[in-house]
Amino acid sequence: MIIRFSVCNYKVFKDETIFSFVATNYDKKTREDENVAHIESPSLRLLKNAVVYGANASGKTKLIDAFAFMRYFVVNSSKDAASSEEIDTDPFRLNTESELAPSSFELMFLIGEKLYRYGFEVTRKKVVTEWLYVQEKKREYELFYRGEDGVVSFDKKKFAAWQLIINANLVRNNALFITTLAQFNDELGIEVVTYFKENLKIISGLNEAGYKGMILSKLVDSDYKKRVMEFLNFADLGIMDVSRREIKTDFDDSDKVPQDIKEMIINDIQSQNLFTKHQVYDAEHAPADSRDFLMRKDESHGTQKFFYLTGPILESLMNGYTLVVDELDSRLHPNLVTRLISLFNSKEANPNNAQLIFNTHNSNLLDSKLLRRDQIWFVDKNMYGESKLYSLSDIKGIRKDEQFEQNYINGIYGGVPYLDDFINVRIDKTLNHENEK
Template identity: 50%
Template sequence: MFVQFTFKNFKCFKEEAKISLIASNYDRNTREGENLIPVGKFNLKLLKSAIVYGANASGKTKLVEALGFMRHFVLNSSKEGQIDEPIGVKPFLLSSETVDEPSTFEIIFIHENIMYRYGFEADSEKIHSEWLYHKTKIKEVELFYRDFQDFEIHKRKFKVADLVENDRIRPNALLLSVAASWNDQLAKKIFDWFRTCNIISGLREEGYEGYSMARIQKKKENKSEAIRFLRSADLGIEDLNIKTLDFDNLPKEFPEALKEAIRKRRKENKEVEFLSDVVTYHKRFDSNNLSEDLVEFSMEDDESSGTKKYFALSGPVLETLKNGEILIVDELANKLHPNLTRKLIEVFNSKEKNPNNAQLIFNTHDTGLLRSGLFRRDQIWFTEKNRYGASILYSLSDFKGIRKEEDFEKNYVKGKYGAIPYLEDFENLFALN
């Protein structure tokens, strides 16, 4: 379970920013039966979802990118291909104080009933520091701490001392990643948690549409789940199939380089399939408006952009709910009807529909979600840029005197909570001279 993420000096964020799914006492007795996950072992209550608002270019997407960078770097820094590659971290560039300073990332999560706190500081060339702590009940125990290439390791808990002694940790690689690649069991557990931290863009669904297609091909029950998911959205889809590429009848305009890549892959594995499209089936009606048969549609050519996105979401959403994972989406509501977005959020907040306590973090411009009664004050977050170009991240629960029954949407649009664009100059844009 996701507990808290903190980062500093990354892209448009200069100072430390923190998003927490720890429920606050400020919202005690508000939607506790639905929106909260009790974690009695650590005397915690965690939120099932969080929503982030802000003006354009205020940092909403950069928050998602910070999480995405940390995940990617943990999963890939030990690979041989990264030996001479710069670390893909970007500091805040609008201040001479930070441009040459390292960026900081730290995440707290619970996995298999143990709470972990893991983080690192890095610039484009090297790791400045790295740390890992765990807590089984009350006391937090240090598993390792790294200061550049000096390591302090709890040898009984974290069995990677030989990697350090044999200089197997590169300056630009994370100890955690290298330990996982050498099958250290504790490191692999943490590595696996990062792997199940699902981060996607709601603006470009091409990146996970293929995942949803492959998931359907993998198991018959996955196809049934996907069909129910689509039917629930009133898209007119009765059934679907995944279309595979016909290698013997590729179109003439098919790129030659791609043909060669397919031939090579098939030579390595004759069983491999290349998924090319989703075929959806819609009812056709006769002159008496009676259903007579089903008509095939191509997802790529015939379905709307909203339908394409909703289908693409099916894999990440259903898998996250099934396994009790975390899903982080940049612009979840984009292309979707507000009622449909609301239903998705209700599923994550529901005790009945989300028994495995999956979590959802997303950003949006859909202010209508603020008036829906879906969120507690501690679930609502904002990003805002100051006059020096630096973004800040804060929660509605940080404000004093905000009543839980007040109209959050109205007050947000009016600017009571900040995080809206300053548009006075817009009034003069088309003024007559």
């Protein structure tokens, strides 16, 4: 589970921005058994989901971009293809100092009973600093620290193999030390990089292409398909069955197409032949037959999105992963989104403490009976283009039984656009222009 994520000097976040999943004592009596995972060792109370609100261009998506950048760089920085590339970071560019300064990222997370704190600072040219700590018996220990001079400090007796990697000059300036360790089969490196790759899932609610394969490749598994059908019935989509008709998609062994591109092409081809089955009724509305519908042609965009979204949601719930979704509610009914949030809050549906993080404009979710104050976050941008992230529990004087939705719409919590009387201004200008003719 994620405990805390922080980012500094990346896109719209000029100053350090902290996204915490530690449940506050302020809300301790509110939905404590449902919305909070109680971790025995180390002793923690962690939120199972969090929602981020904000005006257009305030930074909601940029926050998820920060998650995505950190994950991608940890997983891929040491690959040969990246040896001569610049690091794809994007510092805050509306300030003369920050645009030349490094961007910083840090994630605190659990692997079993081990609590890790890992982070790095990067410019487009190089990794400036990098660090990894582990907490044992309520005390934090440094596993390694990579300084601005490129020197990596660590326990040379405990991690003797690391020195061999450094002496062989295998750690590039534009690559992370942790990724390099994983590349050379170091146990700790593999553990941390695997966490980012497998346990942290980041998807777009606006484009299903990136996660179609999660469900398409597993429909042949009868147990998995049963779970999928339960999920579709839960959404009341009227679908009796889903089937995929195989198409040969072999690539020539001599081709040089990257594996991830191959998989995307194969998934797109297979999705073209995905069928749903619907009940047909006679004149008396008695079941008579069934009809096959082509998913991409006959089903609504909302149904298609929910079907493909079923893959990462089921995977997260089954394995206890953290799922981060940009625009989760796009093309989905508000009631359905509410039920999805409830799934992650549920002890029965979410026994492995998966987490759901998403952004939205849907104010219907601001229900004190669904979410606690510490699960509701806002992004607000000031006149200098700098975004600030804060939770509802950070605002003093907010009662747990308030009308969160109405207060948010009225601008009491911030995170909404300031809309001047621009409609009348445009009309006035148009009328004046017409009168001049």
